[in-house]
Amino acid sequence: MELIDRIENSRFLAREFLLWLWYESDRLEGRVEVEDGDFVELWFEETLVLTDAIAEVRLKAPMPTTTPEAFEALRQGKRPALAKLRITRGTQAWTLTYKAETTSLSGVTLPAELREDDDEGFYERVNLVEQVEAMVAQLMGRFLALRCSRSWGRSVVPKLQAWVQAG
Amino acid sequence: MGLYRGSMSYTRFFVRGDLPKNHQERFMEGIGLRVFRELDPAEEIDQRAGWCVCDTPFDLDLTYDKVFANNYVNLGLRVDTWRIPRSLFKAAFGQAEREVLAQSAEQKLSRSRKKELEAVLKARLRRKVIPAMRAFDLSWSLEEGVVRFFSGSPKVQEQMAELFEKTFDLELVADGVYLGAEHAAVDADILARLPKLSPLEL
Numbered sequence: 622m623e624l625i626d627r628i629e630n631s632r633f634l635a636r637e638f639l640l641w642l643w644y645e646s647d648r649l650e651g652r653v654e655v656e657d658g659d660f661v662e663l664w665f666e667e668t669l670v671l672t673d674a675i676a677e678v679r680l681k682a683p684m685p686t687t688t689p690e691a692f693e694a695l696r697q698g699k700r701p702a703l704a705k706l707r708i709t710r711g712t713q714a715w716t717l718t719y720k721a722e723t724t725s726l727s728g729v730t731l732p733a734e735l736r737e738d739d740d741e742g743f744y745e746r747v748n749l750v751e752q753v754e755a756m757v758a759q760l761m762g763r764f765l766a767l768r769c770s771r772s773w774g775r776s777v778v779p780k781l782q783a784w785v786q787a788g
Numbered sequence: 789m790g791l792y793r794g795s796m797s798y799t800r801f802f803v804r805g806d807l808p809k810n811h812q813e814r815f816m817e818g819i820g821l822r823v824f825r826e827l828d829p830a831e832e833i834d835q836r837a838g839w840c841v842c843d844t845p846f847d848l849d850l851t852y853d854k855v856f857a858n859n860y861v862n863l864g865l866r867v868d869t870w871r872i873p874r875s876l877f878k879a880a881f882g883q884a885e886r887e888v889l890a891q892s893a894e895q896k897l898s899r900s901r902k903k904e905l906e907a908v909l910k911a912r913l914r915r916k917v918i919p920a921m922r923a924f925d926l927s928w929s930l931e932e933g934v935v936r937f938f939s940g941s942p943k944v945q946e947q948m949a950e951l952f953e954k955t956f957d958l959e960l961v962a963d964g965v966y967l968g969a970e971h972a973a974v975d976a977d978i979l980a981r982l983p984k985l986s987p988l989e990l
Binding site (some may be wrong): 631633634638695696724728731742743746747750761762765778781782785 | 799929977978
C-alpha cells in the first residue's frame with residue numbers, strides 16, 4: 622500500500638481518538654492515564670463539533686460532552702471532529718482545540734510563563750508546547766494500541782455502545 | 789499570536805530525510821537564495837512569497853543568529869500580494885474602454901483586447917497601491933524533525949511546503965494519525981494494521 626493510501630485510510634482514527642478521550646474522561650471523571658502510572662486531568666470544554674458525511678452539529682456549552690445533543694449526535698452516527706480540551710498535569714494547565722481532520726492544534730494556551738518576550742521566553746514556550754504535544758501523542762499511542770488489540774472488539778466496543786445509548 | 793506570544797495555532801509537519809552534513813551552512817545558503825524580495829509593479833506577477841525574520845516581516849537580513857536558536861530554525865514566511873480595489877479597477881477599466889472605443893470604429897472590444905487592456909491597467913494601478921502583506925511564523929525543531937507552521941490555511945501551507953522543500957532540499961509531510969504514529973515509533977505491527985482498520989459502528 623502506498624504511503625498516501627496509508628495516510629488516507631487511517632485519517633478517520635483521529636475522530637475515534639476524540640471519541641475515546643471523551644469516553645475515558647467521562648468514565649474516569651477526568652483522570653486519564655497517559656502512560657503507565659502517569660495521569661493527567663482531561664476535560665472537554667466550551668466547543669464540540671460532531672460530523673458525519675452530510676451534516677454537522679456544533680455545540681457551545683461549558684461542558685458540551687455532557688449535553689443530550691452530543692449523545693444524540695453520536696447515536697445518529699456522527700463523530701467528534703473538533704473539540705476544545707483542558708489538560709492539567711500537576712499545577713500546569715493547557716487548553717487547546719484539537720481538529721481531527723488535520724490533527725492540528727489551535728488556540729493553545731500555555732501554563733503561566735515566567736520569562737520575558739525574548740530568547741529565553743521562546744525556549745520556555747516551545748518546551749511547554751512540546752510537553753502538551755507529547756501528552757497528546759502518548760494518549761494517541763494508548764488509543765491506537767487498544768484500537769488494534771483484541772480487547773477493542775470484545776470489551777471496549779460493547780462498553781462504548783452501552784455508554785452512547787445511556788447518554 | 790504565534791511563536792513568541794499569545795495563544796498558539798499551528799499545524800505540524802514532519803521532515804522526511806536526514807539532515808545533510810554541514811547543515812547549518814547549507815541551510816543558510818538555501819535561505820539566502822529564497823529571502824523575500826519586494827514586489828515590483830513592473831513585474832507581471834500578483835504575489836510573491838519568501839523568507840523573512842520570524843516575527844519581524846520587514847527584516848530581511850537573515851543572519852545565522854536570527855535564524856538558529858540552538859536546535860531550532862525559526863523563520864517567517866512573508867507573502868505579499870497586489871490587491872487593487874475592485875471599485876478602482878472597475879472605474880479605471882470603464883474609462884479606458886471608452887477612450888479606446890472613441891479612437892476606433894469598433895462598437896465593443898474583443899475578449900483578447902479586453903485582456904490586454906486589463907493587463908496594462910493592472911500594471912498602471914500597481915504603482916498607486918501598496919501590496920498587502922501577510923507573514924506567518926515557522927519553527928523547525930531539528931532534533932524532533934518537526935516543523936510547526938502558524939497558519940491554518942491549506943493554500944498558505946502549500947506555499948510554505950513548496951518553499952521549504954526548495955530551500956532545504958528535504959521533504960515535508962503534514963501531520964496525521966498514520967505519520968504521527970510512525971514519528972512516535974509505535975510498534976510496527978500496530979502501524980501496519982492502522983490502514984486496514986474499519987470505522988467503528990456504534
